[in-house]
Amino acid sequence: xxxxxxxxxxTTNSLVAWVDRGVPRVIPDGDGRALLPSVVxxxxxxxxxxxxxRRQLARNPGQTIYSVKRFMGQGYDDxxxxxxxxxxxxxPSAEVVRIKVAGREVTPPEVSAEVLRALKxxxxxxxxxxxxxxxxxxxxxxxxxxxxxxxDAGRIAGLDVLRIVNEPTAASLAYGLERxxxxxxxxxxxxxxxxxxxxxxxxxxxxxxxxxxxxxxxGGDDFDWALVEWLAAxxxxxxxxxxxxxxxxxxxxxxxxxxxxxRLSADTRTLLTIPFEGFTYAREIARGEVEARIAPLVGRTxxxxxxxxxxxxLTAPAIDHVVLVGGSTRVPLVRQRVEALFGRTPRSxxxxxxxxxxxxxxxxxxxxxxxxxxxxxxxxxxxxxLETLGGVVSVLIPRNTTIPTMAREYFTTSVDGQxxxxxxxxxxxxxxARDNRSLARFDLTGVDPMPAGMPKIEVTFLIDANGILxxxxxxxxxxxxxxxxxxxxxxxxEAEVARMVExxxxxxxxxxxxxxxxxxxxxxxxVMTHVERALRQGGALLEGDERARIEAALRALDEAxxxxxxxxxxxxxxALNRATERLAAAMMDTALKAALASxxxxxxxxxx
Amino acid sequence: MDDCxxxxxxxxxxxxxxxxxxxxxxxxxxxxxxDFHHGGPADAQAAALxxxxxxxxxxxxxxxxxxxxEHLIAVEEGREVRDASAGRPAAPxxxxxxxxxxxxxxxxxxxxxxxxxTRARLEDERQRLLARQAAEEAAILGRAPExxxxxxxxxxxxxxxxxFKQRLAARAYLRTVIDDLTDALGEAxxxxxxxxxx
Numbered sequence: 001x002x003x004x005x006x007x008x009x010x011t012t013n014s015l016v017a018w019v020d021r022g023v024p025r026v027i028p029d030g031d032g033r034a035l036l037p038s039v040v041x042x043x044x045x046x047x048x049x050x051x052x053x054r055r056q057l058a059r060n061p062g063q064t065i066y067s068v069k070r071f072m073g074q075g076y077d078d079x080x081x082x083x084x085x086x087x088x089x090x091x092p093s094a095e096v097v098r099i100k101v102a103g104r105e106v107t108p109p110e111v112s113a114e115v116l117r118a119l120k121x122x123x124x125x126x127x128x129x130x131x132x133x134x135x136x137x138x139x140x141x142x143x144x145x146x147x148x149x150x151x152d153a154g155r156i157a158g159l160d161v162l163r164i165v166n167e168p169t170a171a172s173l174a175y176g177l178e179r180x181x182x183x184x185x186x187x188x189x190x191x192x193x194x195x196x197x198x199x200x201x202x203x204x205x206x207x208x209x210x211x212x213x214x215x216x217x218x219g220g221d222d223f224d225w226a227l228v229e230w231l232a233a234x235x236x237x238x239x240x241x242x243x244x245x246x247x248x249x250x251x252x253x254x255x256x257x258x259x260x261x262x263r264l265s266a267d268t269r270t271l272l273t274i275p276f277e278g279f280t281y282a283r284e285i286a287r288g289e290v291e292a293r294i295a296p297l298v299g300r301t302x303x304x305x306x307x308x309x310x311x312x313x314l315t316a317p318a319i320d321h322v323v324l325v326g327g328s329t330r331v332p333l334v335r336q337r338v339e340a341l342f343g344r345t346p347r348s349x350x351x352x353x354x355x356x357x358x359x360x361x362x363x364x365x366x367x368x369x370x371x372x373x374x375x376x377x378x379x380x381x382x383x384x385x386l387e388t389l390g391g392v393v394s395v396l397i398p399r400n401t402t403i404p405t406m407a408r409e410y411f412t413t414s415v416d417g418q419x420x421x422x423x424x425x426x427x428x429x430x431x432x433a434r435d436n437r438s439l440a441r442f443d444l445t446g447v448d449p450m451p452a453g454m455p456k457i458e459v460t461f462l463i464d465a466n467g468i469l470x471x472x473x474x475x476x477x478x479x480x481x482x483x484x485x486x487x488x489x490x491x492x493x494e495a496e497v498a499r500m501v502e503x504x505x506x507x508x509x510x511x512x513x514x515x516x517x518x519x520x521x522x523x524x525x526x527v528m529t530h531v532e533r534a535l536r537q538g539g540a541l542l543e544g545d546e547r548a549r550i551e552a553a554l555r556a557l558d559e560a561x562x563x564x565x566x567x568x569x570x571x572x573x574x575a576l577n578r579a580t581e582r583l584a585a586a587m588m589d590t591a592l593k594a595a596l597a598s599x600x601x602x603x604x605x606x607x608x
Numbered sequence: 609m610d611d612c613x614x615x616x617x618x619x620x621x622x623x624x625x626x627x628x629x630x631x632x633x634x635x636x637x638x639x640x641x642x643d644f645h646h647g648g649p650a651d652a653q654a655a656a657l658x659x660x661x662x663x664x665x666x667x668x669x670x671x672x673x674x675x676x677x678e679h680l681i682a683v684e685e686g687r688e689v690r691d692a693s694a695g696r697p698a699a700p701x702x703x704x705x706x707x708x709x710x711x712x713x714x715x716x717x718x719x720x721x722x723x724x725x726t727r728a729r730l731e732d733e734r735q736r737l738l739a740r741q742a743a744e745e746a747a748i749l750g751r752a753p754e755x756x757x758x759x760x761x762x763x764x765x766x767x768x769x770x771x772f773k774q775r776l777a778a779r780a781y782l783r784t785v786i787d788d789l790t791d792a793l794g795e796a797x798x799x800x801x802x803x804x805x806x
Contacts, residue, residue, distance in 0.1 A: 162646065206634050367646045375638050377664075402664040404642060404657050464657060465642050 004133040004162060004368050005123050006360025008170075009112060009150065011069040011193030011219060012327065014038045015357035016119040016134075019365040024174060024358035027126045034354060036122070039066045040114045042101035045518045049118040052519040056526045058251040061087040063101050067221055070193045071097045071108040072153075073146035075490045082217070085225065087247035095490055109149045109492060110500055113156035117504075120159060134159045135364040137356050139194040140166035141214030141304075141381045143427050144439050144469050145490045151468070152492055156500045162367050164466035167191075168198035169378050170359025171325040172207055174350055176374065177362050181347075183320030184210075186308075188338050188346065189356075190301060191326035193219040197305045199312040199319070208377045211311035211400045213304035218297065220261075220328040226293045227257040231272075231281075239279050249276055264290050265330040273591045275533060282591035291333045298337050305341055311400050322346040327353050377402050380463050387424040387433040396461055399429065406462040410476075417449040421457060425469070438489040444473045446480070513566075520569040524561035527573055528554060531580055534587060541586045546579075553579040611683045612666035620683065621759055622676055622752035633667045673749055674779075677772055680755075684769055703778060710737070710785055717792045727793065734789040737782055744779045748772060 005027070008015045013035040017026045026034040033051070041053035041064040048056070057064045065088065071079055075095050083090050089100040098105045116136075123131045136159075138150050147164050154161035168187035175181050182202050189196040196214040200207055231253060232244050243249040256274040263270040264287045273282045309315060324346045328334060338346050350358065365371045379400045385393040386409070396407040411421050421444040428436030447455050456476040463469055474481050492500070531554060535547065557572040613620045616632045638644070640663060645656035669679045710733050717726050751768065758765045 163643075203634075206637075208634075366643050369644075369647065372644070375634070375641060376643065377637060377641075401668060404661040405664050405668075406658070406661040462657070462661060465660075 002133055003123075003127060003129070003131055004135060004364035005119075005131055006170075006357055006362070006364045007116065007119055007134050007136045008167070008357035008360055009069065009115065009136055009138070009153070010038055010356075011067050011191055011221065012038060013192070013353065014115050014119060015354060016123050017354075017357040017361035018123070019361050019370065024177065024361040024365075026354050026357055027123050029122050030125065036115065036118060037066075038069065038112075038115050039064060040068070040111050041065075041522070042106075043518065043522060044102065045521065046515060047114055048515075048519060048522060049114050052522055056522050058248050058255060059526055059529055061247040061251045062089060065099060065101070065106075065111045067193055068108045068111040070217060070221070072112065073143065073149035073490055074108075078490075087251070096492060107492065107500075109153040109497075110156055110504070112150070112153035113500075113504060116153055116157035116159060120157060132158065132160055133162055133364075135163045135165055135360045135367065136161055137165050137167045137170050137360045139189075139191075139214060139216055140168050140196040140198050140209075140212040140378075141194070141216050142166075142467070143216075143382055143437050144467070145437070145488065146216065147466060147468050148488070148491050151466070152497050152500075155497060156504050158501075158504070163363060164468070165360055165363045165376075166196070166198065166209075166212070166378055166381075166467075167194075167356045167359075168196045168212070168325060169200070169207065169209055169376060170357075170363060171323060171350075171355045172198070172200050172202065172359065173362040173374065173376065174355045174359035175323055176202055176205070176207060177371075178350070180349060181321045181323065184314065184318055185321045185323060186305070186319045186342060187323045187325055188301070188305070188329065189214075189325040190328040190334060191219050192328070193217070193221050195219060195301050195304070197301070197308045199308050199314065205373045206375045206377065209379045209400075209402075210314070211308045212379055212381050213308040213311070214381070215300065215304060218300055219326075220258075222297050223261060223290075223294045223328065223331070224254055224258045226297060227261060227290060228254050230293050231257055234283065235281050238283075239281065241276070241279070243276065246277075252276065260285055261290060261331070265332060271592060271595060273588060273595075275530075275537060275587070277533065278537075280537065280587065280591045282595040284595055287332070294331070294333065298331075298334055301334075302337065302341055305338075316342050316344075319344060324348040325352050325355055378465070378467070379403060380405065380467055382427040382437070383429055384439075384461065384463065384469065385426050385428075385436070387426060391433045393426055393428075393431060393433050393436060397463060401463075403463050403467060404465050406460055409459050409461070411444070411457045411459060412453050413447065413450070413455050414452055416452050418452065418455075419447045419449055420445045421447060423459065423471075425461075425471070439469065440488045440491075442471055442473075442484050444484060447475060448478055448480070450477075517564050517566045517569075520566045520573075521561045524557055524569050524573055527576060528557060528561075531576060534580060534583060538583055538587045538590075541583060541590065543582075546583065550576070550579045550583070610662065610666070612669040612679055613683070615663060615666035616670070618670075619759060620680060621756040622673070622680060623756050624670060624673075624676070626671075629667070629670060633663065636663045673752070674745060674776075677748055677752070678776060681769060681773055681776070684765075703781060707781075707785060709733075710789070714788060714792055722792070722794065730789050730793055734786060734793070737786050737789070741779060741782045741786065744775055744782065748775045748779070 006017045015026050015034055017024055028034050036050045037054040039053040039057060041048040041056060041060055043063065053064060057066065074097055076092060076097055079097060091098040091100065091105060096107050098107055120131055134154060136150055136154055138147055150164060151161045168189045171187050171189065172185060185200045185202055187198045194216045195218040196212065198212040199210045201210055235241060235243050243253050252274055256272055260270050260272045268287045269284055271284050273280060319342050322338060322342045322344050329352050335346060366374055380397060380403050381399060383395050383399045384397040385395045388394045396409060397405055413421065423442040425439045425442060426433055426436040427439055430436050444457055447457065458474050458476055460472045461469060471484050473484050531550065535550065553576040557576050560568045560572045640656055640659040642653060642656045642660055645653050670676050713729050713733060717730060755768055757763060758768060
C-alpha cells in the first residue's frame, strides 16, 4: 500500500500531515509554511492556489474564490443570501452552486479540488514520490451531500479518499495519541466557516463519540462580516463613501477587519489602516468593540453545545476535559463563553490550526495498519428518514447513531402492475419533510408486475464509516435485486464527477515552473497597484528624487513581469519594496496621527 | 429480527451491567470495525462493514434499559421493531377515561385559545402525566429481575411478556399526549419524537 496522508480541508486554511515514526507532523511547503490558504484564483494566465491567490484577492475579487467550503453540497437557494455579499458571478437556479470564472463554470468540489491538488503536490515534493491516497476531514455536522461533495473533490484532484473523518474527532485522536486526555471530553471546534461540538468517551485507546451537534454556516467568516458591516457604516460617516458598493474596496475592508480581529486576540487595542482609492481609513479599535459585534454569533454556538450534552445523556459537570479546536477559538470571548458553559478551563496545548490535520494523519496511519491500539467509533450527526404520506418524515436512523449502521424497510406497490417505487430520503430533525434536507430520490425499478400490495421490496439503508449513505433494494418474492436509480438533490451525478476528473487533467498546470512564474507575475501586478495608489495619495509626503526612484523601479518591474524570468521578477519586486519603504512608513504615521486625533476629538465630545 | 443479545453472547435477560456491555461492545468493535480491514479484498471489507453495522445496532438496542425491554418483546415474538414512529399508539383501556379530560382541555385550548386558566390547567396535566410516565418506566424496570428469574427457573414468561407489552403501550400513549400538551402550550417541539424516546 502506498503512503496515506491526512488532509484538513478548511474554510480558511488547509493542511496536509503524516505520521513520522509515531509522531504526527504537518508537511510544510517549500518556504516552510504549514497553512495553505483555501483560496483559488482563476486568472487569464492560469490558476493560482494558496498565498499567491489570497494576495491578489482584492484586485481580482470576481475571479478569486475563497471560503468555498461553505458552498460544498449546497443548493443555490440555500446560499443565495450569502452569495449576495460575495463578488462572484453565480449561475442562478442551478441546483448545485456554479460559479463563472475565466470563461467557464466551476462547482465548489472543483474549486476544493484545486486546493487538494496543491496539498497533494506539496506532499509529493516532500516525500519525492507520488501520493495518491488520503484521509480528509469534514465538519462533524456535515450532511450526506456535503460529505459526498468532499469525496468528489478528492477524486477530481486525483486522490483516492480512503476515509472522511469528522474534524472534532480527528482533533481528539491527536490529543489522544499524545495521551493528553482520558474520560469524557467535549471538543469545541469553531473554524472559519463551521462550528462543531462533539462529546466523546475516551478510554484505553477507544474514542467513542457519544453525541455531536453544530452549525455548518457559523465561523470566523461571520465574525468578519459583522465587523465589515460596522466599519462600513463608520466609513460612511467619516468619509461619506459607501465601500460596500465597490467589490475591491469591500474585500480590502474584509481583509483589514479580519487582520484586526486576529490582532485583538492578543492585544486589547489595535490600529486599523486601510488605503482606499482617494482616502485612507484609519481608526483605533478596542477589543470590547469587536466583542459587542460578535457576541450574538458566539452565543449561537451554545445551543448546539447544550443539545449535544442532552443527547449524550450528560450534564456539564460530567465533562472531564474541554478541548478547543479551530482558529476562531483564539478569540478571548469564545474562550470565556465556553468556560462559563462547561465550568472548566478549556485546553489548547496543541495548535488549534494544526490539530485536525494531525488527527487526520493519525487516522490515515490506523487505516494503513500502523496503529492498532486505537479505535474510533463515530456517529451520524443527523437523523435519516423517509418521506411518508402527508409529507411527514419517518425516521430510519436517529441522529447520534454509531456508524457504520444500517436500517431495513419493506415497501410494496399501491397499484396493480406497478413496476417502480419512488423513495424520498431526507436528513434532519424536523417532523415535516419540507423542513429537512432532501438528500436524494431513489427510483426502485424492475419490479415484476404483480397485483397491488403483492411485491415485498426490502430496502437496506447503510451509512458507512464516512457517514455516507448507500441504498440497496431487493424484491423478496423473486429474490431479484431491484435496481436503484439515485437522483442526488444537491450533488453532482457520477457522470459529472467523471467528466470533471477528465477536465482536471486538461486544466491542471502541467508544469510547476510555469505556475510559479504566473504567481510571480500576479504578485508583481498586485504590488504595482498598491504603489501606484500610494503615489497618488501620498504625493505630498514624497522627498527629493523619491518619486523618480519609485517610478524607475515600477518601470523595471513592469518590464520584468512581461517576461517569464521568475527570479528577475522577484528581485524587482524586492527593489520596488525597498524604494517605497520610507513612503509607506510616512503614510502610516500620518494615518495613525489622524486616527488618534479623531479619537481625542471624540473623547472631548463625549465629556462635554 | 436479529437477536441483539446473541450478538454479545448474552442470554435474553433484562438486567445487564452497563460497563460490562460496553466492554463487550468495544471488544467486538476492535475485531470487526472496517478501519481494521482496510487493505483486504473488497468482499472482506463489505463483510466487516456489515458485521460492524450489526454490532453498533445491537449496542444501541440494548444500551437503554427500556429499549432493551422493547427489543426483548420483538425477539421473543419474532417480529420487526420499527424505529420509525408507525402512527399514533392507541389508548390503552385503563387510560381512556382520564385521557378524556385531557382531550377536553386540549379541545378547549384549540377552540378558545390559550387563556391563563387553560394554560395553567394544561401545564398541570402535563406535569401529572410526566410523573405518571416516570412511574410506568420505574414499574417496568422494577419487574426486570422477575423476567431474569423466569428465564433461569422456567417461570411464566408469556404472562410477564404480555404485561411488559401492555405497560410499554401505556407509556407510548402517555408520551404522545404529553407531546400534544407541549405543542398546545406553544413550547418548541418541532423535532421527531424518536429523540425523546430514551
